[in-house]
Amino acid sequence: MAELTIHAVEKESAKVLYPNGYINAHTVQDFEKSIQSILEEKAYKIVINCNELEYINSSGLGVLMGVVEEITENEGFLWLSNMNETVFNIFDTLGFTHLFNVYQTEEEALEAIK
């Protein structure tokens, strides 16, 4: 398995990101580039489907923290779905679940956009 691959699909006026692998100091630049390239397209409605995300460390959370302001200023959102227990634990422990909406499934997140 690659360390981290990310592909994006447009659904329900949002960009849905599918990270596959892990996000840590070694892969965080790829993660940041993916997010930044979406923001450069002026797409501010983003859902990250974490189904194939093994784990995320503080470097990855720092990227999310770094873009959340730009996204909210542009009336967008950054939501997450399909987290495994490890990924959810880190979001929950740090209180990031208050900053980012977390959905059980991608379908629930897309439904919430409507």
Added chain:
Amino acid sequence: MNDLHTGKVEITFPSHTQFVHMITMLASNAATVAGFDEKQAGKVAIATDEAVTNVIRHAYGGRSDRLISFTVEITPESLILKVAHTGQGLKKSDIKLPVMKEYLQKKKPGGLGLFIINKFMDEVDYLDGEENCCLMTKYRNKAGNQGAKAD
């Protein structure tokens, strides 16, 4: 579950981020062998990732040509992880953990690693001397550490 076997594994690796995931997986597997459930093994993995990353970024200033020694020990009572290096040491008294409520309001990235280590492990210590190290312990019988059975 089979009876618990105590023991120690030690590995030395270069201070390059490409090795962090390998060490993280070793820590997670060791937690499983020690009887911790998947949730706790995930916490051990993340704490290890953060501790090793801190050494690469801060103790060695991002240099990838140094060495890090990682030791994982399964004892009857606990899982002990040691990340040792010869770079700049970190004194426990110098550590200021962020207050998360303020941190989230300011939305400034960075500085979360030590907080995560403290939250996910039961005991964390930083020792300095000829060799500096971060020592992290998770107890098998502590409340909340479900799945860890003392055989």
